[in-house]
Amino acid sequence: MKNQASLFNVVSVTLGLAFLYLPILILVVYSFNDSRLVTVWGGWSTRWYGTLFHDQAFLDAAWITVRVGALSATIATILGTMAAIVLVRMGRFHGRMAFSAMVYAPLVMPEIIIGVSLLLLFVAVGVDRGFWTVTLAHVTLTMCFVAVVVQSRLVTFDRSLEEAALDLGCRPFKAFFLITLPIIAPAVISGWMLAFTLSLDDLVIASFTTGPGANTLPMMIYSQVRRGVTPEINAACTLMLTVVAIGVVIASIYTRRAEAERERAERLAAAG
Structure with missing residues (x-):
C-alpha cells in the first residue's frame, strides 16, 4: 500500500x-528554431536572437520595462517595508483597520479594476500618461506583496536585539539600520524581487496607464501575438525567463548567506 x-x-x-x-x-526550445514557422522544426539556430537585438522597438520596450520594474520595485519595497513595520510594531491604533484594508486591497482586487481606477485618477488630475504613470501604477500593485513578505519576517523578529542596542545608547533610527534591517534583509530582497517580477509581467494595468512612447515589453509582445506567434516572440519570452531566473538565483544565494550569517551571529551571542 x-x-x-x-x-x-x-x-x-x-x-x-x-x-x-x-x-x-x-x-525555449523553439526560440532556437531556424524555421520561420514556429510549428515546423528547421534545426538549431540563434538567428532570431540576432534579429531581436537589431529590433529598435523591442530594445526600447525592454529598456522601459526594466526601468519601470526596477524603479517601481524599489519604491514599493520602501513603502511596503514601512507599512509592514507599522502593522507589526504600532499595535492597535485608530484607523488600523482602514490602513490594513488599503494596504492589502490590491491582493484581492482584479487588475482591470485597478487599471481603470488609476486611469480615471490620472485623467481627473490631468496627468499625462507615460513612464511615470505606469511606474506609479506598478507601485500600487506591488507594494502590498512586499508588505506581506516583510510582515511575515517581522512577526518572528527577536526584538531583544533592538532593545539591547537601545540600552547601549543607540538611537532608534540607527538601531533599525544597524540591527533590524540587516536581519530582515532577506525578506526585503525577496519582496523586491517579487515586485520586480510582477512589474515585468504586468500587461493589464500598464495597458490602461501607459501613453505614447511608453509601451512595455508585455504590451509589445501581446500586440504581436494577436497577429500570430513568431520566432522573435519566443526569443523575447526566453530572454525574460532568463532575466527572472538569474535574479531569483542571485536572491536565493544572498538570502541563504544572510540566513547563515544571522544564525552564526546568534550562536556566537548565545555562547558569549
Whole structure:
C-alpha cells in the first residue's frame, strides 16, 4: 500500500510539473528554431536572437520595462517595508483597520479594476500618461506583496536585539539600520524581487496607464501575438525567463548567506 501511494505521488507530481513547465520548455526550445514557422522544426539556430537585438522597438520596450520594474520595485519595497513595520510594531491604533484594508486591497482586487481606477485618477488630475504613470501604477500593485513578505519576517523578529542596542545608547533610527534591517534583509530582497517580477509581467494595468512612447515589453509582445506567434516572440519570452531566473538565483544565494550569517551571529551571542 505504501509503495502504491508513493508511486501515485510520484506520478501526480511528475504530471503536475510537466503541465506547468513543459510549455515553457517548448517555448525555449523553439526560440532556437531556424524555421520561420514556429510549428515546423528547421534545426538549431540563434538567428532570431540576432534579429531581436537589431529590433529598435523591442530594445526600447525592454529598456522601459526594466526601468519601470526596477524603479517601481524599489519604491514599493520602501513603502511596503514601512507599512509592514507599522502593522507589526504600532499595535492597535485608530484607523488600523482602514490602513490594513488599503494596504492589502490590491491582493484581492482584479487588475482591470485597478487599471481603470488609476486611469480615471490620472485623467481627473490631468496627468499625462507615460513612464511615470505606469511606474506609479506598478507601485500600487506591488507594494502590498512586499508588505506581506516583510510582515511575515517581522512577526518572528527577536526584538531583544533592538532593545539591547537601545540600552547601549543607540538611537532608534540607527538601531533599525544597524540591527533590524540587516536581519530582515532577506525578506526585503525577496519582496523586491517579487515586485520586480510582477512589474515585468504586468500587461493589464500598464495597458490602461501607459501613453505614447511608453509601451512595455508585455504590451509589445501581446500586440504581436494577436497577429500570430513568431520566432522573435519566443526569443523575447526566453530572454525574460532568463532575466527572472538569474535574479531569483542571485536572491536565493544572498538570502541563504544572510540566513547563515544571522544564525552564526546568534550562536556566537548565545555562547558569549
